[in-house]
Amino acid sequence: MDVDWQRLPEPEYRWEVVSGLMQDHAKAVLQYCTTRLGEGLGAEVTQEVFVAAWQQLPTYRPEAPLSTWLFAIARHKCQQAYRNRARRQAIDRLCIEEIRARTHIGGPLSPEGAITQASQVARLAACLTQLRETDRIVLTLWYWKELPVSDIADVMGKSVAAVRKQLLRAQQRLKELMNDPPPT
Amino acid sequence: MIPRQPNHPQPDPPKDPEIQGWFQALGPPPVGQVSTALRTHVRARIAQEQAWLPIWSWLARRTVPAWAAVVAVGLLLALGVQVWRGIQWGQPPLPGAHQAQPLALDVLGAARRLHTYRFQAELPHAATLGTLVAARPVLSAPPPAVGFAPQATRTAFVRIGMLFAEAVATFHGDAVEATAPRLDVLLQTLTTVQAPSTLTQYLHVMQTLLHGQQYPADALASFLSLFESLYEDAYAQTSGEEVRLFRVGTWVENMALAAAVGAPTALRQEGQAIAEVRRVLTLLQAPHEALDALDQIDHLLRQPTLTAEDISNMHRLLQHLQQMLGA
Numbered sequence: 001m002d003v004d005w006q007r008l009p010e011p012e013y014r015w016e017v018v019s020g021l022m023q024d025h026a027k028a029v030l031q032y033c034t035t036r037l038g039e040g041l042g043a044e045v046t047q048e049v050f051v052a053a054w055q056q057l058p059t060y061r062p063e064a065p066l067s068t069w070l071f072a073i074a075r076h077k078c079q080q081a082y083r084n085r086a087r088r089q090a091i092d093r094l095c096i097e098e099i100r101a102r103t104h105i106g107g108p109l110s111p112e113g114a115i116t117q118a119s120q121v122a123r124l125a126a127c128l129t130q131l132r133e134t135d136r137i138v139l140t141l142w143y144w145k146e147l148p149v150s151d152i153a154d155v156m157g158k159s160v161a162a163v164r165k166q167l168l169r170a171q172q173r174l175k176e177l178m179n180d181p182p183p184t
Numbered sequence: 185m186i187p188r189q190p191n192h193p194q195p196d197p198p199k200d201p202e203i204q205g206w207f208q209a210l211g212p213p214p215v216g217q218v219s220t221a222l223r224t225h226v227r228a229r230i231a232q233e234q235a236w237l238p239i240w241s242w243l244a245r246r247t248v249p250a251w252a253a254v255v256a257v258g259l260l261l262a263l264g265v266q267v268w269r270g271i272q273w274g275q276p277p278l279p280g281a282h283q284a285q286p287l288a289l290d291v292l293g294a295a296r297r298l299h300t301y302r303f304q305a306e307l308p309h310a311a312t313l314g315t316l317v318a319a320r321p322v323l324s325a326p327p328p329a330v331g332f333a334p335q336a337t338r339t340a341f342v343r344i345g346m347l348f349a350e351a352v353a354t355f356h357g358d359a360v361e362a363t364a365p366r367l368d369v370l371l372q373t374l375t376t377v378q379a380p381s382t383l384t385q386y387l388h389v390m391q392t393l394l395h396g397q398q399y400p401a402d403a404l405a406s407f408l409s410l411f412e413s414l415y416e417d418a419y420a421q422t423s424g425e426e427v428r429l430f431r432v433g434t435w436v437e438n439m440a441l442a443a444a445v446g447a448p449t450a451l452r453q454e455g456q457a458i459a460e461v462r463r464v465l466t467l468l469q470a471p472h473e474a475l476d477a478l479d480q481i482d483h484l485l486r487q488p489t490l491t492a493e494d495i496s497n498m499h500r501l502l503q504h505l506q507q508m509l510g511a
Binding site: 048050124 | 217
């Protein structure tokens with residue numbers, strides 16, 4: 001994308017640049033934010049990323065590609081979302097809702113297999129709700145969203161060592177809960 | 185800004201196969217779909233940012249000492265707390281709310297009870313309204329406002345009006361299957377703005393009646409249309425702001441429906457309130473695009489005759505307005 005740096009202080013020109021960025025990168029930015037924050041909040045933060053890009057374009061220096069710069073904004077916005085208590089609670093709630101929604105997913109399974117799978121998913125959701133908020137988030141990001149530990153640490157604002165330790169503890173607790181006989 | 189490198193070179197620990205199996209049963213995680221309205225939403229938010237820019241740039245130009253900045257921030261916080269407390273005890277009225285209130289309320293249809301239902305029923309081809317509404321996606325509920333966000337609350341009242349008028353329209357033409365999702369979002373939005381419990385209770389009863397399928401659509405439509413009067417009574421003791429915002433919402437929806445079915449007389453009749461709608465949207469700090477759209481509608485309404493092309497243009501503008509207000 002060719003950008004005329006001289007014209008970046010003009011708001012309308014910046015909008016043209018941001019429109020181009022949206023056309024090329026909206027899908028990838030949305031995927032990045034949704035993986036980290038869940039579907040609804042991911043879409044909301046994606047909007048914020050492009051608004052911030054519009055605001056910050058005059059300060060952009062072309063040492064890094066524009067896409068790298070855009071993803072740096074996305075990363076920062078996701079970190080901000082985790083730091084905000086209300087939003088962190090929304091991330092946690094969304095993650096459980098997304099898992100619960102999977103109870104109804106059909107697949108190439110026998111009726112018995114589908115029932116077993118649905119009950120297992122429901123049980124996983126129930127057990128996750130008994131964990132601490134951050135344990136739930138870390139397990140979901142690691143096992144379901146399959147983010148590397150360094151990315152989890154980055155978005156949650158923790159050290160890699162702290163996330164590894166938390167993962168160990170959360171895994172152990174989840175296994176205990178899942179292997180306990182369900183309450184009658 | 186360059187992304188930080190991973191802060192630890194150690195390889196990731198192995199995943200527990202048992203837990204991995206449980207999560208694999210969930211299937212792939214959601215990745216999100218890019219909304220077609222993303223561009224519009226970002227544009228609207230940028231327009232709001234631009235409205236604040238002159239103030240920020242003025243502040244940035246001042247070379248004030250640090251202590252003055254601290255005092256200014258302190259004063260702003262104190263003011264914020266005062267206003268927020270005001271919101272807790274009752275929404276602050278829009279500026280000028282007390283002056284032209286009776287006239288404004290009349291212009292937006294207070295004189296006629298059950299205005300939305302009657303207006304829609306009198307439109308030509310009213311039986312197609314339900315199908316028109318059912319073909320549109322349901323507006324989403326606004327996220328809960330965090331902290332000091334009166335703007336979001338005000339927009340929510342406009343959405344309540346739009347959702348209500350949409351829900352009523354689903355009964356014209358028997359598209360009752362589209363009513364329930366709209367009622368759900370309407371309820372969520374009312375909860376978000378902490379509306380009086382009589383309103384949410386009324387809608388809960390409406391939902392029960394709808395799910396029970398014991399009553400004909402006409403009876404249900406009458407029951408729902410009474411919500412308009414109930415809403416206005418519920419907010420009768422306040423500044424009138426909630427009612428005016430609600431009426432702007434119903435106005436935009438009714439105008440869009442009238443344009444969709446090509447009803448010039450109805451458009452002119454309802455269009456008489458455009459100046460008041462513009463005033464409310466200006467006070468709401470609606471994006472410039474919204475006010476521009478309203479001005480273009482006004483211009484079209486002032487023409488001696490409304491051609492099919494004019495009505496089609498008006499429909500496009502109203503849809504754009506709906507999209508911006510429902511954002």
